[in-house]
Amino acid sequence: MPIKDIITEEQRMAARYAKAMGHPIRMYILELLTKQACCYSGDLSEILPIAKSTLSQHLKELKDAGLIQGEIEAPKIKYCINRENWAKAKQLFQTFYGI
Amino acid sequence: MPIKDIITEEQRMAARYAKAMGHPIRMYILELLTKQACCYSGDLSEILPIAKSTLSQHLKELKDAGLIQGEIEAPKIKYCINRENWAKAKQLFQTFYGI
DNA sequence: ATCGCTGTTCGTTAAATTACGAACAAAGAT
DNA sequence: ATCTTTGTTCGTAATTTAACGAACAGCGAT
Numbered sequence: 003m004p005i006k007d008i009i010t011e012e013q014r015m016a017a018r019y020a021k022a023m024g025h026p027i028r029m030y031i032l033e034l035l036t037k038q039a040c041c042y043s044g045d046l047s048e049i050l051p052i053a054k055s056t057l058s059q060h061l062k063e064l065k066d067a068g069l070i071q072g073e074i075e076a077p078k079i080k081y082c083i084n085r086e087n088w089a090k091a092k093q094l095f096q097t098f099y100g101i
Numbered sequence: 102m103p104i105k106d107i108i109t110e111e112q113r114m115a116a117r118y119a120k121a122m123g124h125p126i127r128m129y130i131l132e133l134l135t136k137q138a139c140c141y142s143g144d145l146s147e148i149l150p151i152a153k154s155t156l157s158q159h160l161k162e163l164k165d166a167g168l169i170q171g172e173i174e175a176p177k178i179k180y181c182i183n184r185e186n187w188a189k190a191k192q193l194f195q196t197f198y199g200i
Numbered sequence: 201a202t203c204g205c206t207g208t209t210c211g212t213t214a215a216a217t218t219a220c221g222a223a224c225a226a227a228g229a230t
Numbered sequence: 231a232t233c234t235t236t237g238t239t240c241g242t243a244a245t246t247t248a249a250c251g252a253a254c255a256g257c258g259a260t
Contacts, residue, residue: 005126005150013128020128024120025218027104029112029197036199043237051104053220058238060218076227077236092198098128099191100135101200124248142207152250157208159248175257176206 016098019091022067027052028060032083035070040082042075115197118190121166126151127159131182134169139181141174 023029027050034041043061047054061081064070068087072079095101122128126149133140142160146153160180163169167186172179194200 003148003150008148008150009125009129013132014125017123017125017128020119021123024116024123026108026113026116029116029119030108033112033197036197044235047237049102049107051102051107054237055221055239056219062238063217074226077234079237088198092200095194095198096200098132098135099187099194101191101195143205146207151248153207154209154251155249161208162247173256176204178207 012094012097015090016094018067019069019087019094022064022069025060027057028064031060031064031081032069035081035083040080042078042080044078111193111196114189115193117166118168118186118193121163121168124159126156127163130159130163130180131168134180134182139179141177141179143177 023032030050031046034046043054043057046061047057050057061070061072065072068084069091070081071084072081074080122131129149130145133145142153142156145160146156149156160169160171164171167183168190169180170183172181
């Protein structure tokens with residue numbers, strides 16, 4: 003039996019979200035974005051002692067996973083939680099942890 | 102400021118658990134273990150079309166992250182959820198997702 | 201004592217992740 | 231038109247992850 007028929011779509015999605023959350027810096031970013039509405043990449047760059055390019059990569063991962071979204075507010079980019087997917091992730095983990 | 106003082110211990114732990122959950126097969130295993138009390142590696146090996154050694158690696162990752170535990174029941178090994186750490190992970194995700 | 205069954209460890213390979221600095225691109229300000 | 235600011239992309243390197251089959255180890259049964 004192919005693996006595709008064994009693993010459910012929910013499990014795949016949950017794993018996708020979990021993977022994006024699977025790094026301390028990304029958890030930090032996500033938590034920050036839940037506590038304040040939004041933030042600019044530059045704000046994070048000032049706080050976090052990592053290269054801008056590394057930060058950009060982490061933001062891209064979070065964006066690709068669908069957990070955050072970026073809105074151009076030239077010359078900056080404003081990042082916020084992607085509410086829709088956040089709710090999906092929340093629901094998946096709720097179910098998973100039997101909440 | 103060193104990274105260690107910026108990322109909280111909670112964020113690090115949550116990332117650790119999330120990372121372990123960040124693979125479809127590991128999500129499948131975890132979900133199975135929440136629905137039935139325990140299972141043997143052999144049961145999983147029959148269901149999942151992956152090499153025994155690969156399965157063993159995934160189980161080890163889950164064990165190292167503290168989400169499951171194995172109990173020898175010769176000649177098999179019985180795997181169960183590690184209730185204590187499961188509760189911790191659950192609590193971390195609850196807080197994180199504002200549940 | 202050795203055979204069989206279970207599951208881990210070893211050795212290897214390919215791919216993905218994490219990180220950096222340098223170079224680049226976009227767009228408003230001078 | 232050029233400068234400045236912001237953030238991404240490129241190129242690179244080191245590490246980790248994921249996967250496999252073969253070899254090994256533990257232990258109960260023969």
